[in-house]
Amino acid sequence: MTNDSAALLVEFLAGSGLVHEPIDSATFVVELPGTKKLKTNVTLAIGTHAMTVNAFVARKPDENADAVHTWLLERNRRMCAVAFALDHLGD
Structure with missing residues (x-):
């Protein structure tokens, strides 16, 4: 299931125009544009039953x-x- 989820996520990211980079087969760093900060890097990690999203905010x-x-x-x-x-x- 993780491979299918990763493929779907990569397809979405490519179509969205968001800058992204794979860390491994189930983890991606995505650069989100901001209004107060120029950008926020977010880590998306695909698990067996859920995807976790982590971002540094302060x-x-x-x-x-x-x-x-x-x-x-x-x-x-x-x-x-x-x-x-x-x-x-x-x-």
Whole structure:
């Protein structure tokens, strides 16, 4: 199923005109145009039952980090199928 899904995704990306690059047979980096930022790179990873979408949206806060993290966690509780997370650098 992953090969069929990957082929369908590649066909869609090619037809959409979005800049994209395969990382492996089931993972792609797609460049989305933006209005406030010039672009946002998004990783699409095809799994057995779902596709995950990951995008970097903000750096580690320089100030009020606790308040920012609290706000993000409160947002996570209200959002469906979307969540904020931190990497090993706090970004």
